[in-house]
Every structure is written in structure tokens, then in C-alpha cells.
Amino acid sequence: MSSSSGYPAAHPELDREIDELLAGNRGWAAERLRQFPEAFNEMDRVHAPPYLLVGCCDARKPMDLVTGSQPGRLFLHRNVANQVRPDDPAIGASFEFALGVLGVRHLIICGHTGCGGIQASLLEDPGGDLGRWTAPVRALAAENATELDALLHFRTRADTLAEMNVIRQLENALAYPAVRARLVDAERPLRLHGWMFRLKTGLIDSIELPWSRWEEEGRLPEGR
Ligand SMILES: [Zn+2]
Structure with a gap:
């Protein structure tokens, strides 16, 4: 024994x-x-973290460590390919708790290069729960097939899709009452951020967010 x-x-x-x-x-x-x-x-x-970070499960991006954060600073929600899915009560619960109760001041969606979940979405449907979970990323890849197919290397395609996925997940987040309420709350302002963590350098890039397009598409709450 x-x-x-x-x-x-x-x-x-x-x-x-x-x-x-x-x-x-x-x-x-x-x-x-x-x-x-x-x-x-x-x-x-x-328990009063300033940040809610939605990140991928990937073992190579321990977000506390890579941002030099002490315990208590980052409220972390992780899933494969850092998704915000309306059919997943876990993310809704994190929004309600972190934004509504704890009052975090930043919502960060963080993707990363070399993401296995994103790469799987460019390949054949693996089936099972992984297939079901990556279906929206697969759909996002199909929507952007022309732009992605123009990229020569698989790795570049996957990393570009990972970046598109960050924006898409922020758009999904914008539909949640817990997020919308905080965007119009003058007393408790909230900032949104899209990040890419790069495995090859260990550095984080901020993605420019398409605020004017979101405005035109009516994604932003009135009175912001
Ligand atoms: Zn990943």
C-alpha cells in the first residue's frame, strides 16, 4: 500500500x-x-478585490503570479477559452457576486496565445463536452473565415481568433444586467478591459475595444 x-x-x-x-x-x-x-x-x-478577471484554465497563465498580485486582489473566473456564455450559470453567478456584491472596479477578459481551446475550435469538432463548450468559438471562427483563412500559419490563425474571442466575450458580458447596472452606476464606476497574455514573452497586451461599434450596435446601456 x-x-x-x-x-x-x-x-x-x-x-x-x-x-x-x-x-x-x-x-x-x-x-x-x-x-x-x-x-x-x-x-x-x-474580501474586496478590485478586479474580476475571466481567463482560460491554461496552466501557463497563473494570472495572480503574472500580474504580481497578492492574494485578495484578483477575483478569478476560469474556463476553457475564457468564455462568457449565457447558458452557463457559473459566469452569471461570478458577475452577480463580484460586480454586484463585492463591487470590483474592473472587468477583464483575458485570452492568451497558444490556447488549446481556441486551437481545438479551428480543428475538427472533438465531440463530447469539449466540443459543446467550444461550439461558440467554432461559430466565431466560421463568421470570420475569410480573415482567418488569409493567415498562413495555424498558430497565427489561432492567436487572431483568440483575440476576436476576447472581444466577443466582452460583447456577451455586455448583455448581463449585473454588468449593465455597473456601467451606468456613477457611484461605483466599472471599467472593461480586453487582454491577451503572450506565452512567448510573458507579457500582457491590452486590446483596443470597439466602443463606437458597440454604441452603434446598441450594446451599451443608456445613460452611460
Ligand atoms: Zn487557453
């Missing part, structure tokens, strides 16, 4: 991997206490 009671019964390599995580946590907690003796008392008392 292995030291853990999990399945499979004996697998030293897997045990070592998980022990590494838990040891990492103990090291992190000790170091944090050493630097900020009040850190955990404060964390236990206060």
Missing part, C-alpha cells in the same frame, strides 16, 4: 507529485507569515 489511501493503491510517482504541492503550500504559508504576520488574519476578514 502507498502512504496515501487513493487510487491506484501504489504509485510512488503520483504520491510524490501531490506531496510536492502540499509541501509547496506549507512553504508558501510560512513565507507569507514571515513577510506579513497579519496576512491570514486579514484574508480571513476582508
Whole structure:
């Protein structure tokens, strides 16, 4: 029997991997206490993040780390290909809680280069839940087929689609009452941001948002 009671019964390599995580946590907690003796008392008392960030699940973009954010700053909502889908109550709940209750001041949708979910949307439908989940991205690719097909390399096509996807997800976000209410709330202003995290440099680019097109299309609430 292995030291853990999990399945499979004996697998030293897997045990070592998980022990590494838990040891990492103990090291992190000790170091944090050493630097900020009040850190955990404060964390236990206060939850007032300034940012709601919707990002992809990709393991290579730990948004707290890459933005140098301490715990408590980023309210993170992650799913494959950083989507805002009206049929997904999880994102609606995050909007209602982070925007309505916690009062975050920034809503950021963050895509990234080399995104597996986006790349899968350019290939054959994988079926299953992954296929269902990426269907809207697949549809977005079809809408923009002329522009995407003109790009020579698959990687460039995928990264361009990832950028289009950020804008589309912000458009989806604009339909939520929790988002619209904050856009017209003079007391509690909200800023929207579209970001691309670039794996090759570790840097984030801000995407210019099409405010005038959104205005023309009637996507923005009256009284903004
Ligand atoms: Zn991704």
C-alpha cells in the first residue's frame, strides 16, 4: 500500500507529485507569515478585490503570479477559452457576486496565445463536452473565415481568433444586467478591459475595444 489511501493503491510517482504541492503550500504559508504576520488574519476578514478577471484554465497563465498580485486582489473566473456564455450559470453567478456584491472596479477578459481551446475550435469538432463548450468559438471562427483563412500559419490563425474571442466575450458580458447596472452606476464606476497574455514573452497586451461599434450596435446601456 502507498502512504496515501487513493487510487491506484501504489504509485510512488503520483504520491510524490501531490506531496510536492502540499509541501509547496506549507512553504508558501510560512513565507507569507514571515513577510506579513497579519496576512491570514486579514484574508480571513476582508474580501474586496478590485478586479474580476475571466481567463482560460491554461496552466501557463497563473494570472495572480503574472500580474504580481497578492492574494485578495484578483477575483478569478476560469474556463476553457475564457468564455462568457449565457447558458452557463457559473459566469452569471461570478458577475452577480463580484460586480454586484463585492463591487470590483474592473472587468477583464483575458485570452492568451497558444490556447488549446481556441486551437481545438479551428480543428475538427472533438465531440463530447469539449466540443459543446467550444461550439461558440467554432461559430466565431466560421463568421470570420475569410480573415482567418488569409493567415498562413495555424498558430497565427489561432492567436487572431483568440483575440476576436476576447472581444466577443466582452460583447456577451455586455448583455448581463449585473454588468449593465455597473456601467451606468456613477457611484461605483466599472471599467472593461480586453487582454491577451503572450506565452512567448510573458507579457500582457491590452486590446483596443470597439466602443463606437458597440454604441452603434446598441450594446451599451443608456445613460452611460
Ligand atoms: Zn487557453
